[in-house]
Amino acid sequence: MSLAGCKRAAEPVRFHAQGQPQNLSEWHVVESDGARLRLNEGVEPYALNTALFSDYAHKLRTLWLPPGSKARYHPDEAFDFPVGTIISKTFYYPRGQNGSVLRVAERVEESLDGLDLSKVRLIETRLLVRRDRGWVALPYVWNEEQTEATLARAGETVPLTLHKPDGSAKQEFAYMVPDENQCAGCHATNNTTREMHPIGPKARHMNREDPWHPGENQLARMAALGRLQGLPKQGVPFNARLDDAQATVEDRARAYLDVNCGHCHSQVGPADTSGLWLDANTDDARRLGLCKPPVAAGQGTGDHMFDIVPGRPDESILVYRMDSLDPGAMMPEVGRSTVHEEGVALVRDWIAAWLGSCSNEDTKVATK
Known part of the structure; x- marks a missing residue:
């Protein structure tokens, strides 16, 4: 089940094999009506054990594979995803008072009906798209109405005021949306080939309980849905959870x-x-x-x-x-x-x- 719940986008996800669509809505991966951000049919959310820090932003991570296709398991590297794969990561903050945003530990929004935009402020959605010639990164910045995000090839600066929930520790800072070169700087994980690859979708990061389907392992569920091949029955590596008090x-x-x-x-x-x-x-x-x-x-x-x-x-x-x-x-x-x-x-x-x-x-x- 996707986060779309009973309200689904009228159009299916659209993979653009070429070009750089100017609006996020042209992909139909996530849809916003200004009140809620929902995931389209077939778009699956996923969570990591320990996440990359990004100025205390929270992230809604999603994965969409072309129908009938599968990713190939790898024990150490990012999974080998088929051409047509779209990975999205939406950065947002819980809303504070007077236009501020809250500095609270990143948590997974477990609602099956998406994000309530009266409670969160969307900043950007980054797409990582697998095309014939490799991965392409496209950052989209949300408008003030929270209804559309526009391509920001050169990056963008978003001024924010960060508060702790009790109103203390006020901090004004410039949230930096990366440009295309900066995206490649992180995702080109092999210094020899300089090819871009996903960072988060690895076995050790995703090997955990599925927050949206309690009692199910994320990778096992992905395999059961026919979206991951080669997953071993045991011996899958995993990283500790940052918030796991039982871990060393x-x-x-x-x-x-x-x-x-x-x-x-x-x-x-x-x-x-x-x-x-x-x-x-x-x-x-x-x-x-x-x-x-x-x-x-x-x-x-x-x-x-x-x-x-x-x-x-x-x-x-x-x-x-x-x-x-x-x-x-x-x-x-x-x-x-x-x-x-x-x-x-x-x-x-x-x-x-x-x-x-x-x-x-x-x-x-x-x-x-």
């Missing part, structure tokens, strides 16, 4: 770094030459940053000596860059205009639990 700090921190940094900081990613690999498959402590001097980081080091100093997060470059808004130091370089305080705190706790000293050449990672 290490597992949650590694999951956070994987989804936020690992698509770039990996053995094959755009930051491969940095020597700092933060993807889920890296288990070498040195590659994770333990007592590793930076490579061509410039002012991004904050005068710190090592990416990670065991037990000393304040002396670690990784924490410094995550906690910075300096364009020459902040990481990630794009995709945020604020600091994810909860994410920084988690990584700080992870590093604080490491034992050893960078003055000891035989230092080995250990956790409490």
Whole structure:
């Protein structure tokens, strides 16, 4: 079942094999009447275990495959989706008072009738479209009436005021809608081929209970619907949930770094030459940053000596860059205009639990 409920778009989803449609409505993936944002027939929502941070924005993620087609399972990389696939991600905020938006932890809207636009403010919807020649990224920005989103090839800046629910911690910032080059900068996950690929739709991110169908696993349901082939009966990897109090700090921190940094900081990613690999498959402590001097980081080091100093997060470059808004130091370089305080705190706790000293050449990672 899609989120469309009993109200469905008059026209089916339309895949555009060429061109760049100016309006989001030309795709018929999501439809807004100004009161609700609904998903079209055959458009399935999905959730991730731990999500990419984007200035505290919430996201409605969807997947549409051409009827009769299937994605091919891969244990580590993004699934191999057929030509005609449309992945959408709608960024929105809970509404606050006087035009502000609320800073609350991202949560999944589990309603089968879409998003109530009296309670949320839509910002943008990004499409990732699989065409014959590969993936294409198209960002669409919503109008004030919340009835249509228009293509923003050059990106756009949306001024926002962010409040905590109790009205405290007022923060004015510029939400940045990425341009086409910035989209490619993140989604070109292989530095050799420079081909664009999805980031979120991977086994370890999607292997979780389906929020819209309690008791069902997302991947198992996808396979049962005939949209995923090759899913093994057991041994499917999974990342920890950021909000899972039962998971260890290490597992949650590694999951956070994987989804936020690992698509770039990996053995094959755009930051491969940095020597700092933060993807889920890296288990070498040195590659994770333990007592590793930076490579061509410039002012991004904050005068710190090592990416990670065991037990000393304040002396670690990784924490410094995550906690910075300096364009020459902040990481990630794009995709945020604020600091994810909860994410920084988690990584700080992870590093604080490491034992050893960078003055000891035989230092080995250990956790409490």
